[in-house]
Amino acid sequence: MSLSIEPTESALGAVVKGVDMGRVPDPDIIESIETALEQYGVLIFPGQDITPAQQTAFSAALAPLEMTANIDARLDGQPEIFVVGNTGAKPVTFAPKFGNDDLEWHTDHIHRPEPARASLLYAKEIPAEGGDTLFACMYSAYDDLAAEQKAQYGSLTAIHSVAGLRNYLREQSEEEDYDPGRQADMPESVSWPLVRHHPRTGRPALYFGAKVTIGIEGWAEETGLAFIRDLSSHATRPEFVYRHVWRHHDAVLWDNRRVLHAATPFDMTRNKRLMHRTTLRETEPVH
Numbered sequence: 001m002s003l004s005i006e007p008t009e010s011a012l013g014a015v016v017k018g019v020d021m022g023r024v025p026d027p028d029i030i031e032s033i034e035t036a037l038e039q040y041g042v043l044i045f046p047g048q049d050i051t052p053a054q055q056t057a058f059s060a061a062l063a064p065l066e067m068t069a070n071i072d073a074r075l076d077g078q079p080e081i082f083v084v085g086n087t088g089a090k091p092v093t094f095a096p097k098f099g100n101d102d103l104e105w106h107t108d109h110i111h112r113p114e115p116a117r118a119s120l121l122y123a124k125e126i127p128a129e130g131g132d133t134l135f136a137c138m139y140s141a142y143d144d145l146a147a148e149q150k151a152q153y154g155s156l157t158a159i160h161s162v163a164g165l166r167n168y169l170r171e172q173s174e175e176e177d178y179d180p181g182r183q184a185d186m187p188e189s190v191s192w193p194l195v196r197h198h199p200r201t202g203r204p205a206l207y208f209g210a211k212v213t214i215g216i217e218g219w220a221e222e223t224g225l226a227f228i229r230d231l232s233s234h235a236t237r238p239e240f241v242y243r244h245v246w247r248h249h250d251a252v253l254w255d256n257r258r259v260l261h262a263a264t265p266f267d268m269t270r271n272k273r274l275m276h277r278t279t280l281r282e283t284e285p286v287h
């Protein structure tokens, strides 16, 4: 069956039909997905009725997989699946508290030595209201900078740490000990150029996260944090954003080299949200 690809009206995103994620994709399908991902940054595959093993096999055909450092959030029997939601003993979410709009914009695993190249999120249970995911295009955010900002930002190196994420999640959670997890062999922080050139397209993109990025090399801490706050406001302006309102059994694949994403809150006292994420490891150097 041939693929149909319909772009959204936003800066990012296309709806892809004709792919059955229950089967391991052949090289032609993989190439079509790669090309579409390169073009649209976010691909939406509606109506996928897949098991954790099928999601894992499909994802692993695209790239080697990376597991979450939060060991409690690995799915029993299929540890490549990161369980995001509030159906288990402890909620796992990257959204702010209900009623708060301080979003945790990020690109997956930027704080790890091998960041994530892409991620696939699959909706198993969705709230009646809220719990959308926003995606922001970092090509557009970069292109919109003034020439002197492009020159300055191109010379900066940003510092990323799970500590930034941990502090944010603790502020947003009812649970004092909430911890996103850090593997013993993971450094406390990693540094990458603030402007990253996409390995497939060569296009420059801003590469950072609103909370996980904790500074700029060579700058005072407060100056760096203020800069990241301003940069986050710029980079996530509505014209750069696609909002995904989930439907049951949607699967969404995004390009972490080009896209920031953020979960929006929902009322956890009234709703359940259960998502399964597989995370594709970066295979190219960030520099």
Ligand code: SIN
Pocket (backbone or CB within 6 Å): 084, 093, 094, 108, 119, 121, 131, 132, 133, 261, 262, 263, 264, 275, 277
């Ligand atoms: C994530 O940040 O990977 C999950 C996003 C979401 O829960 O919508």
